Amino acid sequence: MKLYSTRNKEEKVDFRTAVMRGLAPDGGLYMPESLPLMPLSFWQALRERSITSKARIVFDLLLADDFTDAERDEIAGRAFTFDAPLVSLDERTHILELFHGPTLAFKDFGARTMAAMMSVFARKEGETITIVTATSGDTGAAVAQGFHNAPGVEVYVLYPSGQVSPLQEKQFTTLGGNITALEVDGTFDDCQRLVKACFADERICNARQLTTANSINIARLLPQMIYYIHAVAGMLPEGKSVSAQGEMTRPVVCSVPSGNFGNLTAGLLAHRMGLPVSRFIAATNVNHVVPDYLSDGNFHPKSSLRTISNAMDVGNPSNFDRMLDLYGNDHQAMARDILGAWFDDRQTRQAITEVWEQYGYLMDPHTAVGYLGCREHTADNEQGLILATAHPAKFPETITSLLPDALVTPGQLLQVAAGKKQSIPVEASLDAVRDVLLEN
Numbered sequence: 030m031k032l033y034s035t036r037n038k039e040e041k042v043d044f045r046t047a048v049m050r051g052l053a054p055d056g057g058l059y060m061p062e063s064l065p066l067m068p069l070s071f072w073q074a075l076r077e078r079s080i081t082s083k084a085r086i087v088f089d090l091l092l093a094d095d096f097t098d099a100e101r102d103e104i105a106g107r108a109f110t111f112d113a114p115l116v117s118l119d120e121r122t123h124i125l126e127l128f129h130g131p132t133l134a135f136k137d138f139g140a141r142t143m144a145a146m147m148s149v150f151a152r153k154e155g156e157t158i159t160i161v162t163a164t165s166g167d168t169g170a171a172v173a174q175g176f177h178n179a180p181g182v183e184v185y186v187l188y189p190s191g192q193v194s195p196l197q198e199k200q201f202t203t204l205g206g207n208i209t210a211l212e213v214d215g216t217f218d219d220c221q222r223l224v225k226a227c228f229a230d231e232r233i234c235n236a237r238q239l240t241t242a243n244s245i246n247i248a249r250l251l252p253q254m255i256y257y258i259h260a261v262a263g264m265l266p267e268g269k270s271v272s273a274q275g276e277m278t279r280p281v282v283c284s285v286p287s288g289n290f291g292n293l294t295a296g297l298l299a300h301r302m303g304l305p306v307s308r309f310i311a312a313t314n315v316n317h318v319v320p321d322y323l324s325d326g327n328f329h330p331k332s333s334l335r336t337i338s339n340a341m342d343v344g345n346p347s348n349f350d351r352m353l354d355l356y357g358n359d360h361q362a363m364a365r366d367i368l369g370a371w372f373d374d375r376q377t378r379q380a381i382t383e384v385w386e387q388y389g390y391l392m393d394p395h396t397a398v399g400y401l402g403c404r405e406h407t408a409d410n411e412q413g414l415i416l417a418t419a420h421p422a423k424f425p426e427t428i429t430s431l432l433p434d435a436l437v438t439p440g441q442l443l444q445v446a447a448g449k450k451q452s453i454p455v456e457a458s459l460d461a462v463r464d465v466l467l468e469n
């Protein structure tokens with residue numbers, strides 16, 4: 030696969046370069062130069078396959094030049110180790126549960142794929158790759174769990190001491206092995222600044238092959254296409270009930286709870302490959318700059334507001350440039366495929382309670398935003414597919430305040446909570462971080 034930067038389409042790089050760089054040197058985001066357009070019969074043939082097998086097929090289509098057959102097999106097998114089940118509330122409301130991985134959120138798919146790919150690069154090049162990443166909570170957990178025991182990769186997670194929830198902290202401080210947590214005496218902004226400083230530091234860069242694992246990396250985006258394919262292929266009717274025009278009996282509308290819009294962008298890429306989705310709903314909380322753009326064509330980044338769906342508290346979404354690029358900056362074209370919708374915390378809480386009372390199904394606050402988008406903007410002749418991005422047990426305060434008896438904590442979380450925290454305390458200075466990186 031060849032990729033270009035959203036800021037310069039002329040300069041192409043290969044997949045490995047795009048993955049190792051994360052961001053293009055001109056500050057743009059990497060986009061695939063082309064995607065194969067697949068016919069309906071292709072998607073139908075995937076219907077009964079496992080998610081791992083679907084992942085393998087998608088990697089074969091997109092990354093045949095970048096990894097050998099055996100490597101693609103290895104990546105699919107290491108990353109897609111848990112299922113994404115589809116739960117139907119009624120015949121037009123389907124929930125795709127993306128939270129059965131180690132950190133109980135959809136980011137596990139991207140993080141694990143990226144880790145598997147980097148292990149392959151490290152082995153081929155006979156060199157250890159070092160990931161340095163800053164986290165305010167969730168990203169660090171997904172990255173640490175995804176890279177845990179990945180051969181040839183060492184991970185340093187910088188996090189602000191006392192400013193992440195105890196459970197989140199446990200998710201990246203209890204693993205040990207190739208995962209080192211640096212507990213920074215400072216803020217999340219300090220952590221981000223220190224990560225940047227590491228990349229600019231000659232001594233560190235001479236000693237280690239550094240890379241980031243941030244969410245804009247193409248290796249995290251591409252695998253997110255696979256669960257859309259998994260779900261939609263599973264919803265396709267058998268061959269004969271598809272009409273001559275290739276229309277499905279009931280068009281599928283995907284409602285995606287969004288923050289940085291990586292998840293939605295992955296869906297748009299799958300759509301470009303011909304996946305039969307009729308449109309997307311970009312569902313947000315009160316941080317609604319993208320729904321605003323979709324309605325009036327004006328994009329005004331803002332500072333973010335705090336909500337109960339906090340992983341979506343983003344005022345300047347990092348993948349918006351990719352969305353613009355996909356539609357050639359044509360607002361009308363984008364607005365034909367994507368409808369924006371936003372909801373406040375009161376509506377989100379109400380949806381959690383209502384769905385529990387009506388269907389006995391418990392949603393986390395992010396999923397609830399996606400549910401609201403689906404409920405308000407899907408017609409009777411359509412089927413809504415809601416992406417459930419996190420397990421409700423990750424948000425115990427919100428859930429138990431609404432429904433004291435509904436929550437069942439999954440085993441993964443109990444295990445993490447029982448683990449012993451191991452971190453290296455450092456002051457918020459490059460010297461302190463460098464010492465750790467050069468000593469280990």
Ligand SMILES: *Cc1c(COP(=O)(O)O)cnc(C)c1O
Nearest residue numbers: 287288289290291292340418419
């Ligand atoms: C990251 C996250 C989101 C937002 O996903 P984007 O790809 O940034 O739009 C939604 N829900 C949960 C639970 C998340 O962790």
